[in-house]
Amino acid sequence: MRIAVGGLHIESSEFSEYRSSFEDFRVLEGEGIVERYGIYAPEVGDAIEIVPLIHARALPGGPVTLEFFDAWGAQFFGLLEEAMAGGGVDGVLLYLHGAASVIGMDDPEGWIAARVREMVGPGVPVACAMDLHGNVSDQLFDAVDYLTCYRTAPHVDEAETEMRAFRAIVRLIEERPQLHRAKVDIPILLPGEKTSTEVEPGTSLYGMLERVIAEHGLWDASIWMGYPWADQPRCHGAIVTLGTSIAEVEAAAAEIADAYWGVRHEFAFVGPTEAEEPAIAAALASTARPFFLSDMGDNPGAGGFDDTTGFLQKLHEAYREAGSGKRVTYASIYTPTIGVRGERGVMEMPFEAIPMLVGRTLTLVLPHGFDFCATVERMFLDATGGEGVVLADGNLKVLATQARTQFGTRRQFENAGITLEDEDIVVVKMGYLEPELSAAAEDWIMVLTPGAVDQDLVRLPYEHLTHPLAPFDGFDFAFSPEVRMR
Ligand SMILES: [Zn+2]
Incomplete structure (x- = not known):
């Protein structure tokens, strides 16, 4: 039995100026694919031979360049x-996000699946495992025989899902069943920060899948939340059910669709949210320390560029106006060079040149035209962000890095010389706080900042x-589920 395995895994914000390309993707090929996915097939090498194609995976980012997609x-x-x-x-x-x-392109994954189907013809089974934050077009659904996705967010069942597809x-291939599948599109688009399966209604909604699968004798049932950026x-949103009985497959899809639509009013942010100004005021006034603020609109974990400074500018202004002496760390800003404003204009300094500025107080030009008069305190090295620098205006420190990164662990802050407990306010670019930060936070607010992954979807310029x-x-x-059968 020869099974070809490959895929593409990225979520990319169309509202980001960042372009995801060769340097962003980790590519698996040949033996790498056999090792990575062979674990799901105990008989590999004997009854089952994995035929490696290519699998490319990147951190969330901006749109993928055609050059990379063509090469892939x-x-x-x-x-x-x-x-x-x-x-x-x-x-x-297929392992596709x-x-x-x-x-x-409007539907890269659908295009990939359709092209695979065209090549192998109708008689060769095609299966696909996805992220529940992916989108299921008719093109994708029609082209594959089997389609599944994660049942948890945060995704703790990635391996289980990959194994299910395997x-x-x-x-x-073995049984050649007459497998039927149903899809129902759900007219809801929500950010992941509202649809975690660790809180309601996500817990119960996803929790119903196992029961529905058992009751209707299905092969599988899945719920996609979709990707909003x-x-x-x-x-x-979308629902797919699969099984050998048309009636059961159809009934199960309609049942899950009703449940999904039925809880639409209940999806809410998993933490306290605020607009920028009230969030800053609350953090400056609070005695809780450290007080975390999530600059969500530029969250690189969802596809943000990691270079916005709008929220930082507002925070800096309020901080100076209040004459606050609080210790504030802003983590972080991606900027390949840092501008230094001098008498003859702005000189762009690459990171290699920044160590010689340590100790000096300068007018620095950060992305999006933010003039920040600060002392270049010290350099540090971040595992994903590369060279980094701490820029300080009094007790307000800004971490800038030469590559995109996300400060999600205590270790990363320590590398940059920051102890979380010593800070009054810590700003991070993420949605819900990563576990170590959540444990450290005495209080926190998810701030509705603008950006490539703005959580306030209605203010984004959608057209399609x-x-x-x-x-x-x-x-x-009004919504009545339309079941698409294949
Ligand atoms: Zn996801």
Whole structure:
């Protein structure tokens, strides 16, 4: 049994100026793929042979360049063609995130799946495992025989999901069942910060899947929340059910759709949220320390560019106006160079040149035109951000790094010389706080800052979404589930 395995894994904000390309992707090929995915098939090497295509995975970012996507595609489809011409292919297993935005394309994953189907023909099973924050277009749904996604967010069931898809493709090849599948589009688009499965209504909604699968005798049932930071018709919730009985598959899809729509009013941010000014005022006035502020609109963990300074400017201004002596750390800003304003204009300093500025107080020009008069305190090294520098105006410190990063662990702060407990206010670019930060926080606010992953979706300039769609058209328009059967 020869199973071709490959895929593409990125969520990319179309509202980001960042472009995700070769340097952003970790690429698995050859033996790397066999090792990574072979763990799901105990019989690999004997009954099952994994035919490696290519799998590329990147941190969330901006739209993927066509250059990268073309290069990925040339290798992926080239290897698939070779495999078909060589020993043949009995099945194809796709590992796709589902929220890739590629410049000039509306539905990259659907296109990939459709092209695979075109190449292998109708008789070769194709299975696909996704992230529940991915999008399921009709094109994608129609092209694959089996489709599943995570059932938890944060995603603690990634391995289980990958294994489910692997087992499904083996079963499809071995048993040749008459598998039916249903899809229902749910007209809701929500950010992940409102749909965690660790709180209601996410817990119960996803919790119903196992029961529905058992009761209807299904192969599988999945719920997608979709990815909100792309302006594409496919961005919305979706449900897919699979099984051998048409009636059961259809009934189960309708049942989950009703449940999903039924809890639409209950999705709420997993923590306290505020607009920028009140959040800053609350943090400056609070005695809780450290008080965490999440600059959510630029969260690189969801596709933010990591370079916005709008919230920092407001915080800095309020801080100076209040004459606050509080210790504040802002983590962080991505900037490949730092401008230094002098008599003859602005000189862009690369990170290699910044150590010689340590100890000096200068007018620094940070991204988006933020003039920050600060002392260059010290350099540090961040595992993903590379060279970093601490810039301080009194007790307000800004961490700047030469590559995109996210300060999500205590260790990273310590590397930069910051002890969380010594700070009154810590600003991070994320949505809900990572576990170590959450444990350290005496209080916190998720701030509704603008950016590439603005959590206040209705203020983003969408044009191509499928309407009606909550929250854009309210939550109370009429919806009756339409079941798409294949
Ligand atoms: Zn996800």
